[in-house]
Amino acid sequence: MKTQLRTxxxxxxxxxxGGIYTSQRKLPSERELSELFKTTRITLKExxxxxxxxxxxxxxxRRGWFVSPPRLRYNPLSRSHFHRMxxxxxxxxxxxxxTVKTELASSEISKVLQLKTLQPIHRIQRxxxxxxxxxxxxxxxxxxxxxxxxxxxxxxxxxxxxxxKHYGFETARSRFDVIPTAAPEQVAKxxxxxxxxxxxxxxxxxxxxxGVVMDCEYEYWxxxxxxxxxxxxxxxxxxxxx
Amino acid sequence: MKTQLRTxxxxxxxxxxGGIYTSQRKLPSERELSELFKTTRITLKExxxxxxxxxxxxxxxRRGWFVSPPRLRYNPLSRSHFHRMxxxxxxxxxxxxxTVKTELASSEISKVLQLKTLQPIHRIQRxxxxxxxxxxxxxxxxxxxxxxxxxxxxxxxxxxxxxxKHYGFETARSRFDVIPTAAPEQVAKxxxxxxxxxxxxxxxxxxxxxGVVMDCEYEYWxxxxxxxxxxxxxxxxxxxxx
DNA sequence: AAGTGGTCTAGACCACCCC
DNA sequence: GGGTGGTCTAGACCACTTC
Numbered sequence: 001m002k003t004q005l006r007t008x009x010x011x012x013x014x015x016x017x018g019g020i021y022t023s024q025r026k027l028p029s030e031r032e033l034s035e036l037f038k039t040t041r042i043t044l045k046e047x048x049x050x051x052x053x054x055x056x057x058x059x060x061x062r063r064g065w066f067v068s069p070p071r072l073r074y075n076p077l078s079r080s081h082f083h084r085m086x087x088x089x090x091x092x093x094x095x096x097x098x099t100v101k102t103e104l105a106s107s108e109i110s111k112v113l114q115l116k117t118l119q120p121i122h123r124i125q126r127x128x129x130x131x132x133x134x135x136x137x138x139x140x141x142x143x144x145x146x147x148x149x150x151x152x153x154x155x156x157x158x159x160x161x162x163x164x165k166h167y168g169f170e171t172a173r174s175r176f177d178v179i180p181t182a183a184p185e186q187v188a189k190x191x192x193x194x195x196x197x198x199x200x201x202x203x204x205x206x207x208x209x210x211g212v213v214m215d216c217e218y219e220y221w222x223x224x225x226x227x228x229x230x231x232x233x234x235x236x237x238x239x240x241x242x
Numbered sequence: 243m244k245t246q247l248r249t250x251x252x253x254x255x256x257x258x259x260g261g262i263y264t265s266q267r268k269l270p271s272e273r274e275l276s277e278l279f280k281t282t283r284i285t286l287k288e289x290x291x292x293x294x295x296x297x298x299x300x301x302x303x304r305r306g307w308f309v310s311p312p313r314l315r316y317n318p319l320s321r322s323h324f325h326r327m328x329x330x331x332x333x334x335x336x337x338x339x340x341t342v343k344t345e346l347a348s349s350e351i352s353k354v355l356q357l358k359t360l361q362p363i364h365r366i367q368r369x370x371x372x373x374x375x376x377x378x379x380x381x382x383x384x385x386x387x388x389x390x391x392x393x394x395x396x397x398x399x400x401x402x403x404x405x406x407k408h409y410g411f412e413t414a415r416s417r418f419d420v421i422p423t424a425a426p427e428q429v430a431k432x433x434x435x436x437x438x439x440x441x442x443x444x445x446x447x448x449x450x451x452x453g454v455v456m457d458c459e460y461e462y463w464x465x466x467x468x469x470x471x472x473x474x475x476x477x478x479x480x481x482x483x484x
Numbered sequence: 485a486a487g488t489g490g491t492c493t494a495g496a497c498c499a500c501c502c503c
Numbered sequence: 504g505g506g507t508g509g510t511c512t513a514g515a516c517c518a519c520t521t522c
Contacts, residue, residue, distance in 0.1 A: 005491070009438075029507060040493055042284065045508085050438035054424040062500050062508045071421070077474045178470035179313070180422055180442055182296040194509070196251075196292040198440060200422055228420035230472070232319045247510070271488060282512055287489085304489045304519045436490070 008037050008047040016056055016067055027057065027065040053198070055224035060192040072130055072226040076176050076202065081158035082128060082136075091130050095156040098125040098190065102144060102151070109141050112205060112216045120144040124155055127190055135225035137187045142215035159215075160206075169214055173207040178228065187220045198223050250279050250289040258298055258309055269299065269307040295440070297466035302434040314372055314468040318418050318444065323400035324370055324378075333372050337398040340367040340432065344386060344393070351383050354447060354458045362386040366397055369432055377467035379429045384457035401457075402448075411456055415449040420470065429462045440465050 012027075021027055027048075028036070034044040048065055051057045059065045072089060086093035105113065105121045113121070121141050128136040140159055142150070146167070153162055163169040183191065183199045193199070202219040254269075263269055269290075270278070276286040290307055293299045301307045314331060328335035347355065347363045355363070363383050370378040382401055384392070388409065395404055405411040425433065425441045435441070444461040 031507085040495085041508095042494095043492055046491080050424065053438055053440050055422070059508075060501095062506095063502090064507065076472065172475075174474045176470070176472040176474070178420065178472070180297070180440070180465040182292065196295060198295050198422070223422040228418070228470075230318065230418040230420070232416045232418070233414075273488085282514085283489095284513095285511055288510080301489075304487095305521090306488065 004039060004043065005047055005050070008039070008044065009050055011037075012047065012051060013056065016051075021067050025066050027067070029064065052224070058222060058224050059194070061188075061194050063192070068224045069131060069133070071224070072135070073229045074221075074226045075229045075231070076174075076204070077230060079160075079171075081160060083158065086130055092132070094129045094132070096127045096129075097155050098127055100124050100151055100155060105141070109216070112203075113141065113143060114213050115143070122147065122150055124159070125190075126155070130225065133225070134191055135222045137190045137220040139218045140215055141217075143213070146212075146214060163208075163214065169208045171206045171214070172209045172211070175205045177201075177203040179203070180223070183220060191220065191222060193222070200226070246279075246281060246285065247289055247292070250281070250286065251292055253279075254289065254293060255298065258293075263309050267308050269309070271306065294466070300464060300466050301436070303430075303436050305434070310466045311373060311375070313466070314377070315471045316463075316468045317471045317473070318416070318446070319472060321402075321413075323402060325400065328372055334374070336371045336374070338369045338371075339397050340369055342366050342393055342397060347383070351458070354445075355383065355385060356455050357385070364389065364392055366401070367432075368397070372467065375467070376433055377464045379432045379462040381460045382457055383459075385455070388454075388456060405450075405456065411450045413448045413456070414451045414453070417447045419443075419445040421445070422465070425462060433462065433464060435464070442468070 015021065027033070030041050030044055030048070033048075034041045037044060048057065048059075052059065055071070056068055057065050058068050072086065072091065074085065078085070080088070082095070083093045101123045102120055103123065105115055105119055109115075109121060110119075122144055124140045124142075126138050126140075127134055128138060142159075144150075146169070147163075150162075153166065155162075160171055163171070179201045181199065181201050182196045183193050185195055187193075187199065188195045188197060191199070200221040200223050202217075202221070204217040204219065206214050206217070208214050257263060269275070272283050272286055272290070275290075276283045279286060290299065290301075294301065297313065298310055299307050300310050314328065314333065316327065320327070322330065324337070325335045343365045344362055345365065347357055347361055351357075351363060352361075364386055366382045366384075368380050368382075369376055370380060384401075386392075388411070389405075392404075395408065397404075402413055405413070421443045423441065423443050424438045425435050427437055429435075429441065430437045430439060433441070442463040442465050444459075444463070446459040446461065448456050448458070450456050
């Protein structure tokens, strides 16, 4: 009978909604739960994975299962920086710089950045948290020539703000791709995911006022941590003529 | 050793990339594959699920595993209708109307549609395919009062086009939410997914030229079937003054 | 009726986290 | 070192699809 999976999911859902686990946030261990529900760990784990897919709970590799906090609302079109966006939603943001490298652009990156010659780029990998939970792995690739001495600045702040303040560049236009896919190994490790778990990948290319590509960005989000929010104005609506 | 999962994934990936299965598209059965790899069905299934998460393969409930075709590029900001969008990408689109109902709006829908009184709405559920593969379940909820006699029209076409042609309404503004979550029961059934499988949910609210809410739409996409593509123009870029 | 994936049992060892 | 999830074995029956 497939009733069992449903029953387990139903009961756990109720308990989560009822806030039983919110005090501690951490769920009982898989072994404990499987005994409680008189089933095997595999079946129980499937129920947990189903709730994870729904975005109700999440796991940290070998640390356990936790109740998901409310999703962050993320508007990629807004000019708001990560920290400001998070704080506007009464949450607490933090950024940790993982690695900073300067190297020749790979062929893939060269293509995205529309480089016609072999050029060095800065690669900045960072990890971002909301309320002390790691939710986002982000890598920025910027054309070194446009950003001399970049590495001397504080890279845990907003790069967009840094572009403007120190280099006079504004992000005039962006392109985004949003792709549901699996976490690559390095990302999984950084986000405390098991390898191959689901993430939302966002690839972003930024152009400055002169229409020149400045940098590209690869974001990998824990899928339960956010939702994308977009407000569109149609070209027919005369938005620019008040 | 966790090497086994990786090995299986690696080999299957290679074979898929090499196009071995593309002729027939269907993969061998789980039982067959588990014998080939000398492992259990559970382990093998985990490998398949990992590839599914990556978007390389997909399953249809109790029918088998298939190689995923390339992702459709979906720009929710473009005015393009589903059929036109699909055809612009040299693919073939089709739409099937599942159910059409007229009923009083639930409290949730009333809120989304900003209804201040109890009002009837039309609920249209449709299923959309690309190259004969079902990829999208979509439900539209429209305010009945704005669309008299709507149900007499052909609802397998673009509703946006219908709004314009027969009611003079244009979609002047939209709001989108994009949420990675699990397929609800009805959606899973319609898309041939197992219950609780991952989907990309898009909630959309459309406003007409007068700034009045016209309808809302709930889209559920097979996550391997698409990617979202967005082009933004910053308010600073003077986009309206060429 | 045969074949498929979906669900389930009852165990086991491994790799890593935390104390 | 004890606890956690991650991986794995070797089976079984069920629900549905396909013929």
